Amino acid sequence: MPAERRARPADAAKVQRWLDVVAALLRRSPDRLTFVELAEQVPAYGRGLRSRGDERWQESAVARMWERDKDELRALGVPIGVYPDAGGNRSRYGLETHEFYLPFVHSLDGTPARRTGGPPGVSMVAFSPEELAMIRRAAGRAAQLGDPAVADAARRAMASVAHDLAAFDPDADHGETVVGQPLDPTVLRTVGDALVKGRRIRCRYRSMHRDVTASRTLEPLGLVFQLGHWYVVARDPGDERLKTFRASRMSAVESLAPNGAVAPPRGFALAAHAASREAWELGDGEAVTVRLSVAVHIALGDLPGAAPASAAVGPRARTRAATMQVRRLEPFLRWLLAFGGEVRPTAPRHVVQAFRDLAARTAATYGAGS
Amino acid sequence: MSAVARFARLLRLLPKVADGTPRRIGDVAKALRVPAALVREDLQSLAERVEDTSGGFIEGVQVLLDRDHVTVRSRWFRRPLGLSADERAAVALGLAMLAQEGPAESVPAIQRAREKLGRLGPGDAAVRAGRIGPAAPRTAVAGAQRETRYLAALQQAWVARREVELAYRKPGARAAEPRVVRPWRLVSARGAWFLIAEDAARRAARVFRLDRIDGVRLRSATYEVPAGFAVEDVLRDGRVFMGAGAGTLEVRYGPAIARWIAEREPHERQPDGSIVVQYPLADDAWAVRHVLRYGPDAEVLAPARIRELVLAVLRRMV
Incomplete structure (x- = not known):
């Protein structure tokens, strides 16, 4: 037996004690037991009580053991x-x-429900085949996101769901592969643990804009997966402003000792905070309404935030008009440039001119005269 | 081997064996997808009681273990534990991704699945009363890709192994053309979804970007994914690529943006702070779009025909 697998006697005793506790509480459920009653059915506790006397159990080492076990x-x-x-x-x-028990899981696919291995109080949750397919596909997706803790939890969940469903294969391939960016798994594990415990973290973080790597202490508030990358939503201690940090730029992450639990600000909603915004939507500047000419074969849905600015497009039309709100012009114009002229600004005039200037500057890199 | 890990594993193991039926340890290990030696150790830890049990103690679990077989009896561990907060949160994260991707008609089923998932573990009352804890980390997904409107339909076609007819816009084409394909794999890489499929007319594998698909129609014909196909064969540096001998695109990125590109691409650094990156090239239109988005901070070095294409596009915009 490999040394790392060999159970220490203390660990083996703990596992047996925990099983004894759970079995004793389930055996007497729904009754509630005093600790002395519980100790009668858990040898490790009973032995401790016998040596100290029942009346003084709260002062005993075994009482402290029970608190830790609980x-x-x-x-x-x-x-x-x-x-x-x-x-x-x-x-x-x-x-x-x-x-305590997993409810009986039943598939509404015509197979009879099975109620195996549970007491009468356990409920049943019936899933349609479509809902089960969604759950399995979702677990498969979660397992590919690059966070080993999320992957393990998703697999455990599917193994439990499969307990009552003979035809449910928790490992079934769902035909989708998510290729994430390489990431040190200890980063997400440490940040996730700090989130659960409400702790601060310390890490080395590479700021791309300043091109420096420095030590930072952060109060993490959530993890966000967005377009192939994990991000940590956090704030600096003493600063209420929320910031977003790419997890792959973090290193040497450690969870710090408790210094008051980290709590999110009132009304904080991670999903709302994480809502995707394009580079030109960011910033505090005044938004400019830019009118665009869009080739008809390009769906407006492909232009985030675009609103139609003309009536229905006729069958012979080659372009249609749309408007977009822009706070930062340069990233917006570069994004437009990639459409190769099929989406271009038509107003206001300074945006049109800036777009042409950008095209000219880009052409100049290829030796074209402006 | 920590007590926590062993206890958690036993709570998953016991419901599979605790009905008093003799079972081969190898079969149990196979069902749990863990090594047989680990199953034996876990069961052995129960069979050899550490504590003195004299005094009328009732065993919660009885284990009979021989060389190859195990028999376990327990009235209390014949069902799994309800899903923990982190287990439900992990699946909910995946459901959130599916809900963002759509299509809209699948959202009600996703919402029902999420609600029922929540009932597979202790409810909010148990959390509020402190009976379980701590809660799972706050995790979310954001930024649904816009081109995923046909993802669910293609995934269903893959599951059923049914051919599909795509309305597909080739690079540079203004209108979509019908293509009958046999889906082999759906791949999300670098923020975009791709369909790896056999093109029925060409009898060859092709990569289709989902943002160029304007329609999907399921056909009745079925197919098999070739046994020799592996998704790793179409991934290079985290990018989906298929094709041989098409050439190499060489791009120089200026110092102002080089570090962002260097973060994700193998590159060659230049003395002036710029970097040069080489990409496999199978799609000229992709190459033009790719470099234009960086404006004057990216320049195609080779091949010459892509330089000409970029320049031609820019001249139309000036």
Whole structure:
């Protein structure tokens, strides 16, 4: 047996103790047990109590062990509840079977529902074949995003969903491959862990605009996957402004010791903050309405934020008009340039001239006179 | 081997074996997709009780283990644990991606799937009461690609192994043409989706950009994906590319933008701070579009015909 796989006696004892705890609480569910009642069914606790006497159990090492066990089991997803006794003291513990067990999963594809291996209190959730296909495809997609923690969680979820469904293959190929940018997996793992625990992080970050790499302390508020890249939404300590950092530009990421839990600002919605914006939509400058001539074979949907500016296009028309709101002109004009003249500005005049100037400057790099 | 990892694994293992039926360890390992030795170690850890159990203790799990077989009896571990917050969050992340990509008619099914997914684990009441925790990290997806309107239809065609007729605009073409194809793989790379498929008329594999597809129609004819096809064969430096002998595009990026390009492309650095990057070239129109988006900060060095094409396009715009 390889050394790294050999279980230490303390770990083996802990695993057995945790299974004993869960079995004891499930056996008596929905009753709530005092710790002394629980210890009667968990040998590791019972031995500790016998040596100290039941009345003083709260001062014993075994009581501290139970508190640690309870927290670790909850972190593993075992929903141990603490309930008041007749005197209002929160001294009773319980596991609700409907919260502990996976509900029976049923596919509405005509196969009979199976209720195996669960007590009567466990509910059933029925999925249509289309919904199950979506779930499996979504898990497959999540598993390819480059975050090993997300990938592992998605695979575990599918293995559980498959428990009741004979025809559900959790590893089925869904025909899609997402090629992510190379990324040190410890970055996402550390940031994800800090997010869960509300901790700050310290990292080395390469600022592309300033072309410097420097140490930064950040308060992470969320992770965003966008067009093949992971980003960390965070703020500097003491500064409420939210910033976005590309994860691949982070290195030497470490989670810092608690210094007050990092909490998002009131009303913070990660998805709304992460909503994609083009380079020309960013900035504090006044937005300019630019009128465009667009070749008819180019769908306006391919021009983010474009609004039609003319009536329905006739069958012989070669172009149509549209408008876009622009805050930063240079990136907008470069983006237009890539359409090779099939999308071009027609107003206002200074934008038209700037577009021509950009084309002329670009042509000059090829030796063309302006 | 940490207790946390072993306990989590046992909660997945026990529901598969805890009905008292003797099973081959190898079969159990295969079903769980973990090494047989690990399954044996996990079960062995239960069979050999560390603690003294004298005094009427009732075992939560009984394990009979011989060289090749295991028999497990447990009344309490015959169902899996409900999905944890991070498991639900991971799948919800994938669902969010699918919802952004559309099509719109699939969104109701995605929303129903997300709602039911939420019922597969302890609910909000358990979270608020602190019975489980901590919550999963805040994770989101953003920036749906605009060309994904036919992604779901093509994925369904792939699953059913049904041919599709594409309305496809070739590079530089103003109108779409019908192409009958057999989908082999859908690939998202560098912010764009591609369909790798066999073109039925040409009897050869081709790459189709989804943003050039104007329509998809499912056909009744079926096909098989060739056993020898591997998606890795069409990926180069994280980019989808298929074709041989088409040539190489060489681009110089000026110092003002070089570091952004250098971050993602293998390159050759020049003394003036610029960089030179070589790309496999199978599509002239792509090359023209690619360099124009960088304005005067990118210059085609080779081949000469692409330089001429770029210049011709620019002259029309001046």
